[in-house]
Amino acid sequence: MRKMSGDSELGCTEHLFKVLVIGDHKVGKSSFVKRYVRNQFYEELKTSIGVDFSMKVIDWDAHTRVRLQLWDIAGQERVRGLNRVYFRGSSGAFVVYDLTNGSSLDGALNWKRELDCQVMLKNGHPIPAVLLANKCDETKVSRRNASLLEKLCQEKGFTGCFQTSAKENINVDEAAKFLVKHILQINEESMKEEEQKIHLKPQTNTNSVCC
Amino acid sequence: MCCTSQDVVVNAESSVSSSRVRLEEFKSRAKRSLTESLEGIWKGGNKSKSQRENSEGESNSSSSTTLSSTHQETSLQEPLCSLLLSSPLRSHNSTGNLKHLEGSDRGQEDPESPPQGFRRRASTISHSPMLSSSEPSLPPLQPTAANKPKLVRHYSVSTDSPHQSNPSSSPASSSPVCQRPLRPRSFALDHSTRPLKRSDVAALSSPGCVIGDDSPLRNRRHSWRQQIFLRVATPQKGSEAKESTLEVGSRMALGGGVGGGDKTLGALPEERRKRSGAELRELWRKAILQQILLLRMEKENQKLQASESDLQCKRQKLDYEEITPCLKDVTLVWERMLGTAGRAKVRFDMDEIHGAVGQGVPRQHRGEIWKFLSEQYLLRQEVPSAKPPNNDTPYKELLKQLTSQQHAILIDLGRTFPTHPYFSAQLGAGQLSLYNLLKAYSLLDPEVGYCQGLSFVAGVLLLHMSEEDAFHMLKFLMYDMGLRKQYRPDMIILQIQMYQLSRLLHDYHRELYSHLELYEIGPSLYAAPWFLTAFASHFPLGFVARVFDMLFLQGSEVIFKVALSLLGSHKPLILQHDNLEAIVEFIKTTLPNLGLVQMEKTINQVSEMDISKQLQAYEVEYHVLQDELLDGPSTLSHSQRAAQLEKTNGSLRQQNLDLLEELQVAHAKIRCLETRVDGLVNRDAELQSQVKTLQQEQTDLQQTVCKLRDLLSSLGISNPCPDLQILTNNNQ
DSSP: OOOOEEEOTTSOEEEEEEEEEEESTTSSHHHHHHHHHHOOOOSSOOOOOSEEEEEEEEEEETTEEEEEEEEEEOOOGGGHHHHGGGGTTOSEEEEEEETTOTHHHHHHHHHHHHHHHHEEETTSOOOOEEEEEEOTTTSOOOHHHHHHHHHHHHHTTOSEEEEOBTTTTBSHHHHHHHHHHHHHHHHHHHHHHHHHHHHHTTOOOOSOOOO | OOOOHHHHHHHHHHHSOTTOHHHHHHHHHHHHHHHHHHHHHHHTHHHHHHHHHHOHHHHHHHHHHHSOOOTTHHHHHHHHHHHHHHTTOOSSSOOOOOTTOOOGGGGGSOTTHHHHHHHHTTOSOOOOTHHHHHSOSSOOOOOOSTTOOOOSOSSEEETTOTTOSOTTOOGGGSOHHHHOTTOOSOOOOOTTTSOOOHHHHHHHHOTTOOTTOOHHHHHHHHHHHHHHHHHHHSOOSSOHHHHHHHHHHHHHHHHHHHHTTHHHHHTOOOOOOSSSHHHHHHHHHHHHHHHHHHHHHHHHHHHHHHTTTOHHHHHHHTOSOOSSOOOHHHHHHHHHHHHOTTGGGOOOOHHHHHHHHHHOOOGGGHHHHHHHHHHHHHHHOSSSOSSOOSOOOOHHHHHHSOOTTHHHHHHHHTTSSTTSHHHHSTTOHHHHHHHHHHHHHHHHOTTTOOOTTHHHHHHHHHHHSOHHHHHHHHHIIIIISSOGGGGSTTOHHHHHHHHHHHHHHHHHOHHHHHHHHHTTOOGGGTTHHHHHHTTTTTSOHHHHHHHHHHHHHHOTHHHHHHHHHHHHHTHHHHHHOOSHHHHHHIIIIIGGGSOHHHHHHHHHHHHHOOOHHHHHHHHHHHHHHHHHHHHSOOOSOHHHHHHHHHHHHHHHHHHHHHHHHHHHHHHHHHHHHHHHHHHHHHHHHHHHHHHHHHHHHHHHHHHHHHHHHHHHHHHTOOOHHHHHHHHHHHHO
16 A cells, blocks of 8 residues: 655645546546546547556645546456456545446446445445446436436445546546545544544654644 | 338438438338338237237248338348347347448548447437536535544555454445445435335436436336347357348447437437337337448448458558568568468478568568468477367358357457557448457357457457458467467466566566565556557557567467566666556556667567476466465455355366366377377388298298209209299299
8 A cells, every 4th residue: 555645845735545447348437537637538449458547636725635546447347357456455436337338337336346345444434436427428317317326326335426428528527526525535534533543542643634 | 100201311311421322222212111111010009019029030020011012121121120129229139240341431421420320329319418417416415523434544445454343244234324424314225125126227327318218118128138138148049030130130230330320310309208109110210220221331341342352451451660670581581481382281490480580570471471380380289289179160150150249349349459540440341350250259269258358469460361361360379379268257367477477577677576566566557458469459560560470489478578578678767767657657658669679679589588487387386375375364254265265166176177178188199199109010010020021032032042953953954044044934
């Protein structure tokens, strides 16, 4: 596990979070990442084999800088076992499915289950995961189905759900912001938790504290 | 009935170029006959619809009775019934032999449709995306402090971590409040407490889920999918007619991608409340359009076949930069070897071949040279290859069959060499050949089927030779050269390969190894595609071609050698980077494009390396380590341990099978040698008996001579000349 946060020279906090991007193949994982990181979209992307990384640096607020290490993991069934090792140490996940492909939603739920089995927060809770209904430029979800989606997403333990389009750049930043916010919250909680513990044992906490 | 032929014609014309007069003729004829027949079918009501779903034979007959008898009837009625099943779907049925369907028609379409073709096809109605996109579906909810969980640290731990206090608690088993602390609303997490209806789930993902679109309808659609899937997965007993209907039907499913048949559907104004005539009409309309497209594609097919040997195509395929430019005299050497009469039976000098490969392979002969190398390899095999496919079905026959891997293959078509002109054209010659090749292979080798990565290997082959040759070479690489193992569903071999590569780095480039270890970069982060595509996915084609030259000459070890040599020769550059992202980024993207000189150097190193012993040793090591790990920590829970044991059991079983295979090969070898020994013994006995008879003859003759001599002396003749005469007379 790499250093997750630390004080930069400006006295601001810098966080490094590993975030998984998972889902069946061809649902648009790589496109989502490319759009988010480089704000570009390619019609013809090579199929991902193994895992690809990208890094996104976000100046969250005046005091916080977040580095998101996005792990874009290939979706084909049999490569999955191989990629489980990559789940380790992740702080959050985007679980992507393709609105135009029904089975990919089932796939996304499977991915979520697998994610929860492989990795969890220190306290045993699942890590925050956001469900992305991608390719929403191609089809539309009615209000009724949107609420169904929301319900499903609650039932399956997702932190949230967004209809996105990497192609048309819809909701990409919003979804990412949402996830980062939750990761930061959880982070803060755990900081406080640690502080409390440390206060119990009379010691001072020197670990990264927001200025 | 609102579905007039006029309607369809107008819509169809928007997607199909009007210049194709003959096609138009076909189209309107098909449309007329179909729309007329639709009415009759719908009047039969939904009952007959479901029957059609279940029994193709029935629907076949029903459509044949309703179709007006144009001369096209035979060609139309088959696909139509299957279209009902297949047109709204994306996959799970086979496209049959798609050979040589050219993509040139794309040029005449609406410029916006081609890139979307594949994805669009599934949607039945087009809408403006405004509504859904403008409202984020789930407003972030502020957590209340009261039910916030006690978090210790902000990052996650994996389940196998010893810190974990409650390893067996699955998310579902703990209380909802505890599970979803960030959400003030209370709800059950357990799947069983408030399960969503299956139809709801389907509706969420279905393209046509608009207001008023009922979920039962989705259900029904889903059952079509399953049905077709089942049919593809277990093809029905060789009834030709059924197969062909499916084939044609799915061809049209593909065709929908080309023509963007959805546009017409989008123009449909009516609001559909129930699954009724409107829905069916929709499908029929799609069917008609796809039929039209099919006809067009078939025409293109013929055209393509006519120009198959077109030189331009070859030029396009071979449009890459050689990294080892082949000199004229080397080319002559190759041409001499390739031109040898009865080449497949002649053993050439291996040193000469090695030398020639080392000096370069001329691009224009490369495909032929690969075939030549494979012939030479097989000639030197004492016994037939380690594990020949039991399936000897010829390529052309395989193309007629259906594959369960269709979906996976289709998905990767547009994502294999997407920037190469030969493969980039959607449903162009390249993609169709690739589809055929991968489909045929998946049928030949059901265990491997299709695995991501294979498409690149197949693609490289297709750039250098005809489809059928490429099929045989793929078979050769997979079975004889040992690429096949790494694609097996469990992918354990790939893991072993990663271990082997790590160990090689450790032994040969310690500094680099430590650097990578420091940043926790295992080879699977960068080298998985190297192995699964034989470097084809990330490296320039000139380099890939050289790798393949070596691969055909030396087998799958070459991948290790190239990997090792690449990493080794770029060591200083890799050491300059000092974080995970930068290093992996460098290895994955910068390194492949570093220039010809580096590449050539790498290849030259490869031909001199020999690492087979190390590889073998490391593989054994891997298994030993695995066993040790299993015996080691007893901190695991029973279930985990059981799971692990099961896994080990599985891999041991696989290992056993592999060994069994090897044993069989060895047995075959022994048998072969034994028969040879038998032959030799027999021959020895034969020769000995021959010697005996000759000796016998000799003694006989000597006796005769003696007798004659006695006779002569008894007759008192001492003149030698008559002597001889008598002798010769006697002999005669």
